[in-house]
Amino acid sequence: MEGHSSIIKDKLMQKISLIDIPKVHDERGSLAVVEKDTIPFTVKRVYYLFDVPIDSYRGGHAHKEQESVIIALSGSFEVIVDDGVAQKRIMLNKPTQGLFISTNIWREIDNFSSGAVCLVLASSNYNEAEYIRDYNDFKNHVTG
Ligand code: TYD
Numbered sequence: 455m456e457g458h459s460s461i462i463k464d465k466l467m468q469k470i471s472l473i474d475i476p477k478v479h480d481e482r483g484s485l486a487v488v489e490k491d492t493i494p495f496t497v498k499r500v501y502y503l504f505d506v507p508i509d510s511y512r513g514g515h516a517h518k519e520q521e522s523v524i525i526a527l528s529g530s531f532e533v534i535v536d537d538g539v540a541q542k543r544i545m546l547n548k549p550t551q552g553l554f555i556s557t558n559i560w561r562e563i564d565n566f567s568s569g570a571v572c573l574v575l576a577s578s579n580y581n582e583a584e585y586i587r588d589y590n591d592f593k594n595h596v597t598g
Pocket residue numbers: 499501511512513514515580
């Protein structure tokens with residue numbers, strides 16, 4: 455069964471990836487740069503979560519069309535990604551690391567540290583019609 459479960463996880467891992475964001479560091483501090491080639495899509499929209507209570511839960515949806523990169527600009531939080539078959543919990547705690555999430559992946563975000571800032575780079579404009587906000591609808595959507 456071990457082999458079977460790793461194949462299931464591999465399928466999920468094909469739809470997400472961790473991106474290293476180049477950093478310039480000197481005695482004055484650090485600077486991270488996101489350029490066109492850093493992100494696997496053209497960024498159409500940027501939004502960020504801040505003033506998030508530490509017991510808060512965000513996300514709880516998938517996108518039919520939008521791809522995203524999530525970055526912990528400050529502090530930390532955990533992202534649960536789910537392709538309808540396998541789940542993975544990923545801690546983000548570095549402003550130089552982005553989590554790329556492809557389409558049709560359910561995501562939830564929890565375990566926010568105090569003062570955490572969650573930056574999201576999105577491939578499309580905000581369009582509620584391409585959200586799936588019900589987990590059963592999501593399961594039906596991805597399993598046909
Ligand atoms: P929501 O999707 O619930 O946030 P989360 O990413 O935590 O799941 O969005 C919260 C509210 O903000 C909701 O009413 C939709 C609105 N919103 C916009 O108006 N524009 C945006 O770009 C986003 C991401 C959300």
